[in-house]
Amino acid sequence: MKHLLSIFAGILLCAILPSVAADKYSIIPEPGRTELKPQATRTLKLLSDKAEASLGKDAYRLAVTPGGVHLASGGREGRLYGQATLRQLQDQLAAQPEGIPCGVIKDKPRYPWRGLMVDPARHFIPLADLKKFADLMAYYKFNKLHLHLTDNQGWRLPVPGYPRLESVASKRAETFGDGIPHGGMYTREELKELVAYCAERGIEVIPEIDVPGHNEALAAAYPEFFCFPKPDMKVRTVAGNSKELVCPQKPEVWKFYAAVFKELKDIFPSKIVHLGGDEAPTELWEKCPLCRQARARAGMRDEQEQMRAFFARMTALLAKNGQTPQFWYEGNAGIYHPGETVYAWRQDQARQSIDKTKKAGLNLIMASNEYCYLDFPQIQGQYNWGWMRTTTLRKCYELDPAFGKSPQETGHIRGVHAAAWAEHLPDLNHLLYRVYPRAMAIAEAGWSPMDVRSWDNFRRKVADHRAFVLKRFNYDLERTKENEPPFRWENKK
Numbered sequence: 001m002k003h004l005l006s007i008f009a010g011i012l013l014c015a016i017l018p019s020v021a022a023d024k025y026s027i028i029p030e031p032g033r034t035e036l037k038p039q040a041t042r043t044l045k046l047l048s049d050k051a052e053a054s055l056g057k058d059a060y061r062l063a064v065t066p067g068g069v070h071l072a073s074g075g076r077e078g079r080l081y082g083q084a085t086l087r088q089l090q091d092q093l094a095a096q097p098e099g100i101p102c103g104v105i106k107d108k109p110r111y112p113w114r115g116l117m118v119d120p121a122r123h124f125i126p127l128a129d130l131k132k133f134a135d136l137m138a139y140y141k142f143n144k145l146h147l148h149l150t151d152n153q154g155w156r157l158p159v160p161g162y163p164r165l166e167s168v169a170s171k172r173a174e175t176f177g178d179g180i181p182h183g184g185m186y187t188r189e190e191l192k193e194l195v196a197y198c199a200e201r202g203i204e205v206i207p208e209i210d211v212p213g214h215n216e217a218l219a220a221a222y223p224e225f226f227c228f229p230k231p232d233m234k235v236r237t238v239a240g241n242s243k244e245l246v247c248p249q250k251p252e253v254w255k256f257y258a259a260v261f262k263e264l265k266d267i268f269p270s271k272i273v274h275l276g277g278d279e280a281p282t283e284l285w286e287k288c289p290l291c292r293q294a295r296a297r298a299g300m301r302d303e304q305e306q307m308r309a310f311f312a313r314m315t316a317l318l319a320k321n322g323q324t325p326q327f328w329y330e331g332n333a334g335i336y337h338p339g340e341t342v343y344a345w346r347q348d349q350a351r352q353s354i355d356k357t358k359k360a361g362l363n364l365i366m367a368s369n370e371y372c373y374l375d376f377p378q379i380q381g382q383y384n385w386g387w388m389r390t391t392t393l394r395k396c397y398e399l400d401p402a403f404g405k406s407p408q409e410t411g412h413i414r415g416v417h418a419a420a421w422a423e424h425l426p427d428l429n430h431l432l433y434r435v436y437p438r439a440m441a442i443a444e445a446g447w448s449p450m451d452v453r454s455w456d457n458f459r460r461k462v463a464d465h466r467a468f469v470l471k472r473f474n475y476d477l478e479r480t481k482e483n484e485p486p487f488r489w490e491n492k493k
């Protein structure tokens with residue numbers, strides 16, 4: 001009798017299924033096209049998984065039927081993205097066992113580049129934490145993980161023949177006066193393991209070696225590489241801009257970077273090396289006797305010309321390994337060459353950067369900091385170090401990488417990139433707290449065409465994803481002013 005009752009209950013449940021099943025998918029980033037059917041399903045068993053080259057390599061089609069799911073994909077990337085969508089649908093079904101709608105999802109990214117930058121230079125991020133970070137990236141279809149490996153506060157890449165990188169440049173005495181030593185260096189094997197882990201998830205790892213500035217950690221280890229060597233230089237313990245530049249006139253500098261680039265080539269299959277190029281105090285080159293002589297010899301007018309020559313030589317050095325550079329875009333610095341790719345990062349300059357880079361023949365990745373710097377506080381009143389602009393989830397969501405401009409004006413935009421600078425993000429907990437859920441908004445900005453995006457729908461989905469992410473990653477996306485992990489250095493300068 002009990003058995004019969006449960007069958008009866010089952011039949012009853014089936015009959016009412018369409019009316020109780022939520023009538024929307026909760027997929028982030030929003031797919032390009034979704035057709036919903038009146039039926040619902042309670043199984044997402046994969047019934048078929050076939051290649052369909054005509055879709056395009058990063059596109060997929062997912063048909064959700066009452067009996068299960070059919071996946072078709074145009075290439076490896078498309079298949080991974082289809083699987084990512086299926087994963088989210090499975091999480092949605094787990095959260096609403098009454099069923100989810102049947103339908104057909106036809107999807108591909110709006111832009112080929114959807115990246116996140118992490119900053120192990122400021123606070124070292126162990127391999128296991130980078131893997132967790134990559135898992136979440138794959139869940140939201142990010143495809144570029146950018147490692148900011150070097151800066152004033154630390155150097156994280158071992159380079160054979162340069163032992164002081166590890167013994168000196170990878171360590172600092174403290175952070176913002178906390179009295180606690182901080183350090184860390186990846187091994188070659190760890191980085192290779194990360195690369196393989198990310199590759200399985202469709203994520204390319206992009207290393208960054210910032211030149212010629214942002215290099216006080218290097219200056220502490222090898223002061224002789226710099227215009228004005230300071231033998232008592234220490235790895236920087238607070239935030240702020242560098243007051244050191246490597247000296248392009250010293251042969252040992254070029255020998256060093258040749259070794260660095262070779263190491264990158266051996267570790268990272270990516271052909272890209274991000275060279276930074278930002279915030280370089282060129283007045284140091286203006287004053288340096290060797291640099292002055294070199295400018296006079298070459299008939300260069302100023303340090304900007306010297307900067308251009310420096311990056312041309314760096315680019316040639318990379319080219320020997322089949323590598324190409326990327327840069328933080330500094331507008332008029334004149335260090336770029338047509339065909340190169342730059343990141344628009346400076347506040348409120350995105351629109352003009354689109355036009356200027358187009359005119360200069362550059363490719364552009366949108367990383368404008370008022371949308372894309374995810375170390376900034378996300379709720380009014382949260383710790384902002386006295387200067388960071390509050391960047392709400394809604395503000396991030398409002399990013400259209402093309403800023404409403406026409407396809408003719410924006411054909412050079414490669415995608416979006418959010419950065420989590422880590423002067424104030426000491427560990428994975430802080431990093432994830434600030435990056436999410438805003439990275440989900442950036443993911444949608446990079447993936448979804450504008451005509452399927454809506455803040456109200458996104459907000460609904462984010463609420464659903466709190467349960468998905470909690471269950472799948474054991475991580476809570478709830479954000480209130482109060483629930484941020486506490487900072488050791490709050491109220492300290």
Ligand SMILES: [Zn+2]
Nearest residue numbers: 227247288291
């Ligand atoms: Zn110099």
